[in-house]
Amino acid sequence: MDPKVNYLLRLGDNAxxxxxxxxxxxxxxxxxxxxxxxxxxALDLLGQTRLWYEYAAELEGAGRDEDRLAxxxxxxxxxxxxxxxxxxxxxxxxxxxxxxxxxxxxxxxxGLTHSSDARIAAIAEKSLKEVTYHLRxxxxxxxxxxxxxAISHAKTQAxxxxxxxxxxxxxxxxxxxxxxxxxxxxxxADELRTQWLAHVAEIFADATLAMPPKDAWMQSGGKxxxxxxxxGYILAEMQFLQRAYPNAQW
Amino acid sequence: xxxxxxKEWPLWEVFIRSQHGLAHKHVGxxxxxxxxxxxNNARDVYTRRNEGVSIWVVRAADIVASSPSDKGALFEPAxxxxxxxxxxxxxPEEVKNL
Numbered sequence: 001m002d003p004k005v006n007y008l009l010r011l012g013d014n015a016x017x018x019x020x021x022x023x024x025x026x027x028x029x030x031x032x033x034x035x036x037x038x039x040x041x042a043l044d045l046l047g048q049t050r051l052w053y054e055y056a057a058e059l060e061g062a063g064r065d066e067d068r069l070a071x072x073x074x075x076x077x078x079x080x081x082x083x084x085x086x087x088x089x090x091x092x093x094x095x096x097x098x099x100x101x102x103x104x105x106x107x108x109x110x111g112l113t114h115s116s117d118a119r120i121a122a123i124a125e126k127s128l129k130e131v132t133y134h135l136r137x138x139x140x141x142x143x144x145x146x147x148x149x150a151i152s153h154a155k156t157q158a159x160x161x162x163x164x165x166x167x168x169x170x171x172x173x174x175x176x177x178x179x180x181x182x183x184x185x186x187x188x189a190d191e192l193r194t195q196w197l198a199h200v201a202e203i204f205a206d207a208t209l210a211m212p213p214k215d216a217w218m219q220s221g222g223k224x225x226x227x228x229x230x231x232g233y234i235l236a237e238m239q240f241l242q243r244a245y246p247n248a249q250w
Numbered sequence: 251x252x253x254x255x256x257k258e259w260p261l262w263e264v265f266i267r268s269q270h271g272l273a274h275k276h277v278g279x280x281x282x283x284x285x286x287x288x289x290n291n292a293r294d295v296y297t298r299r300n301e302g303v304s305i306w307v308v309r310a311a312d313i314v315a316s317s318p319s320d321k322g323a324l325f326e327p328a329x330x331x332x333x334x335x336x337x338x339x340x341x342p343e344e345v346k347n348l
Binding site: 137140144 | 259280282283284293295298
């Protein structure tokens with residue numbers, strides 16, 4: 001597969017899998033305000049997914065459209081990072097997953113606005129305002145939950161520790177990522193990681209959370225299609241309709 | 251913050267200015283743990299359809315309201331004073347929102 005198509009699918013798959021996870025919480029948020037905020041974020045991510053898929057499908061030229069890419073690929077064809085497929089858990093888990101992702105996503109999208117690929121730069125430009133708000137909101141919530149009650153602090157710290165090993169995959173570049181960096185399409189990993197660590201450290205300090213060790217061992221494999229068991233269940237629910245009634249429209 | 255779990259977040263009243271030049275207008279209320287989150291929540295609950303350019307939030311508990319039983323004393327004396335209405339000034343067509 002062409003590295004650029006592969007890279008675009010990774011961007012789209014990250015956004016789609018997280019969007020689907022957040023959609024599962026629609027109507028089940030801990031408060032009306034949180035419920036609507038989660039759905040807003042989910043819809044932003046779904047919109048971004050469509051832009052990445054649309055471009056990937058055009059470049060691929062194999063007659064697949066965005067729906068085909070979303071609903072007719074199996075787990076091993078999905079290239080999202082493992083972090084995004086981790087379960088919603090309790091609200092601290094949901095928001096910590098979001099915060100780890102949003103921090104990387106924000107710096108990535110900001111970097112992609114300077115991409116040598118004009119279409120990618122334009123999509124990043126369009127997404128930047130959305131992801132700026134996502135980052136602000138999830139950081140604000142992590143601070144409130146970390147520096148909240150004894151119970152919320154304990155749950156938030158537990159979520160931070162449990163998800164930490166999934167936070168490094170986005171900085172683990174393979175041949176596809178390196179090809180993108182060499183072509184000036186994507187920002188380098190070390191630059192993103194430095195920005196990510198600095199922002200997480202700042203928010204964790206405000207949240208009175210202990211930051212797990214920077215050199216901890218990190219999980220990886222999602223980008224290459226090696227997923228945890230969770231993704232299969234997510235796709236089963238998301239793809240059911242198109243699997244049972246192929247090409248159904250409404 | 252306290253180590254006690256409070257049952258409910260405080261209530262906030264939300265005011266949104268829909269475009270430049272107009273005043274902020276009360277649009278509803280919401281719950282939030284503090285002012286910053288109240289602004290975030292107001293953005294998510296009340297500006298989803300492009301309604302606003304500015305948000306104010308104020309704790310509902312901080313609003314001082316007139317009492318319904320004072321209605322007569324407060325407002326009725328103004329009823330009979332038509333000369334207070336500036337109805338004799340023609341307004342140019344171009345001046346909107348006044």
